Every structure is written in structure tokens, then in C-alpha cells.
Amino acid sequence: MDIKTLCLGVLCLHDASGYEIRRVFEQAFSHFHGAGYGSIYPALDKLTAEGLVSCELQHQDKRPDRKLFKVTPAGREHFRQALTQALPGEKIRSDFLVQMFFAHLMGTHELADALDRFEQELEGKRIYLRSLIERKDLTPGMRFGVEYGLATVSAKLDVIRRRRGALLENHLDAGKVDFDAPL
Amino acid sequence: MDIKTLCLGVLCLHDASGYEIRRVFEQAFSHFHGAGYGSIYPALDKLTAEGLVSCELQHQDKRPDRKLFKVTPAGREHFRQALTQALPGEKIRSDFLVQMFFAHLMGTHELADALDRFEQELEGKRIYLRSLIERKDLTPGMRFGVEYGLATVSAKLDVIRRRRGALLENHLDAGKVDFDAPL
């Protein structure tokens, strides 16, 4: 699902400027998708050109002008299509797990450091997701997403905390891995 | 961590051809990183040009010729550096969670379908990771990675199975989400 489609989705929730869309990405999506201005503004241009959103310039006192985008009926329908036709999947790119995979090539101190840092990062996410789940204005789907994120983060923290000691003690045992054996 | 570095890492485990490296990606990494030939072969060319790996042509009877790549001492050191200096993080891009987030815009049937498909995909991953964990030749770090993956997948499956019914019953309650409220 590309950023263009995601912007369209956010605009199906309510009208917004590019700046606001970014905030929604940050606040509501950040645990499963990221996006910066460099992809959002061009995406909005394309959506406008395709007639899926309309754009109206707003003057504001004591604040910079802003462009308010609204979904057109065609845009709403387009998003529904894209949403239902997408195949539900997840792409993960974990530098943390790369480090664990090659842990026997790291020093014990550096390994401990990587584990600590990542644990802290996860802890931050967990706190954030716990605060999100308190909100009363989430749709059932959004709440589901937050619970899913929370369960995932908790499971990860649990493994890290339970296995950390043992890993640090024997990570240098390289063994011989046979990748020719049928996995 | 880019594919070039990851190839170098695999070659730190044992000498291999591009084709074999791809198999390692598939069999050992696939749950946290992906790569196809289109990125591996160019990466190996660059590594060779930089003197981080050496390349030797092998003739084989009854099989196509292959290029056997080996890490040089410089390459091994380069990988150790990259590994320890990388900051441990994870990037997730979940079309599944996008669908859940906008579940109120989907039909009940399509939503059920998305949940079922994704559940099946996770179940496949779980079975695969369980078979991996049986292996006796994994390093402690690799075993840690598999356990981490298994715990994560199990937690996800658990949420899906526990919340599926309730979500399908009331996903159409759109409510009014206020993204201006401080999250």
C-alpha cells in the first residue's frame, strides 16, 4: 500500500492539510508505517491531478496559509477498492534481528548494548500504545490494531528479558551451521 | 542494513554462490528480511570491486558453472564494523494493519476474508519457525532470533483469534475520531 493510497485513506476520515496528514501518520500509524513530507506532498499533488481529492486554499490569521484537501466521491470509492483488494501482509526489516543472527561476530559488550537499546525502544512503544488504547474515540478496527501492536511489543520484550542473560553468556559459541541441510 | 552488507554477512558464515546466498536469505532470514536475485547479484559485483570479497569461477559436471565468493580479511572486518555500529531497529510496513485501521470502510465479508488470509499466512510462518527451532546446529544468536519470531507470530495469532468475532460484529461503528486531541 503506497503513501498515495494512505493519504487518501486519512482524508476519508476527515479533511486535512498535508501537515495534518503527517501528524496522523505519526500519531496513529507510526508503529506499522512511516511517512515524511517528502512523500506526502507529492502524493497529494498526484491525487489532486487524478481527481480523487479536491484542494482549497485557506487563509489563516497568525498562521501560514494552508491547503485543505477533501476526498471526492471518486476518491472515496477508489480507496474502498484499494483497501479491500490489497492482500493482507506485513513486511519486516529488522536490523536488530540481523545483529542477533550474527551475534557470534559481536563483542559481548556491543551485544549487550544492542539488546539494551532495543529494549528501551520497545518499552517506549509499549507505553505509547498503552496510552492510545485508553482513548474512547477509536473505531473497533483501530482498537484492534493497537491491541495487536501492544501484544506484539509485549511478546518481544518478554523474549528479550527472558533470554538476554543466557545469550550474553554463550553467544560466542559459533557452532557450525549447515545451510545445505533441508531446513 | 542494506543487501550488500547482508551478503557479506552470509559469506562470513561460509563461502557461497549468489544462488546459495539467496537460499540462505529465504531459509534463515525470510521472517525478518527479504531479497531477490535482482539485488544480490549487483551487490556481489560491488563487494568484489571494493575488495571485500573474492570471486572464483567453478566448473561443475552436470550443473551450470558457478561463481564461488569468499570474504577477504578486509571484508570480515568491514562486516564486524557495520554490524556493531548499526542501530538496532525494526521497520514494519503492514498492509494488514492498514486494513484493520480502516475496517469500518470494508464490508464484513471482505474483512473476514482479510483476517482469515492473514491468519493462515501467520500459521504457515509459525509452523516454519517451529521446525527451525528443532535444529541443533544453530548459534545461540540464531536460536534467539527464531524464538523471538515465534513469540511474535504467536502473539499476533492470539490477538486475531481472540478478537476476530467481536471485530466482525461491530466494525461498522465508525464513531468520530479526533486526531486533534493530544494523543
Added chain:
DNA sequence: GCTTGCATGTAACCGGTTACATGATTGT
């Protein structure tokens, strides 16, 4: 005076995916 927040953009770059091209051998 400095930082933070609001607000919009662009251009270069990069890394990776997809699709295509080739070809022998082995197993069903």
C-alpha cells in the same frame, strides 16, 4: 535571542523490485 510549531515544497539520490533473458539437467 532561541527554540518550537505551523506550513509548504523540491531535487537529488538511492536502494530495491519486477520482469525479462538464457539454458542445461533431473525427476514425475
Added chain:
DNA sequence: ACAATCATGTAACCGGTTACATGCAAGC
């Protein structure tokens, strides 16, 4: 006969990240 496995590559394309550029208002 047909599909799968081994084996290497290229070229086009695409989507996203990074860094830069600008500017005003409010609060510390």
C-alpha cells in the same frame, strides 16, 4: 512431455528518504 532445480545476469522502473529552502508567530 513438463515442471522444478541449478545458475547468472540486466534494465527499467518506482517509491521513498534525505537534505535543503523559506518564513512567520508564540512562548521561554
